[in-house]
Amino acid sequence: MAWVVGAGMLLGLLFIAMGTATLRTGWLLPTARRHVTRPQLHGLGALLMGASLALQSLMYFEILPSPSWETRFYGGNALLLGGMLLLLVSQVLPLRRSRDHTHPSDV
Incomplete structure (x- = not known):
């Protein structure tokens, strides 16, 4: 089980580096x-997802004091799903266009 948590920690650090x-x-x-x-x-x-994975790993290895399992579960899932939602929104929203480029014939 420790290798799964360690792999999650490495993935979390990778996400943190990519987000930074x-x-x-x-x-x-x-x-x-x-x-x-x-x-x-x-x-x-990416930072939120990386923080979720890294915090879960640090609590498993008892480097950080571990709160109740409900707090770890709901808090970790909230960070992870919030990060996934931001990744989705960053790909779905249209490009920002300035007003000059949207109506060039108004000149």
């Missing part, structure tokens, strides 16, 4: 560049 890179520089994975229209939301979603 996206928020600071706007860099995205090459497979996501075509689909993501809002990189800031994508980075924030």
Whole structure:
């Protein structure tokens, strides 16, 4: 069981690194560049998902004090699903367009 939690910890750290890179520089994975229209939301979603996975692992290995199982379950799921929702929204929302580009014939 410890190797599953350790793999989750590594995945959480990867998500945190990816979210930080996206928020600071706007860099995205090459497979996501075509689909993501809002990189800031994508980075924030990756940070939330990474924090959820990392906190769950730290509580399992008793590095952090562990609250009740209900708090861990509902809190971890809220962070994970919130991050997934932000990743979805970052891909579904249309591109932002300035007013000049939407009606060029009004000049």
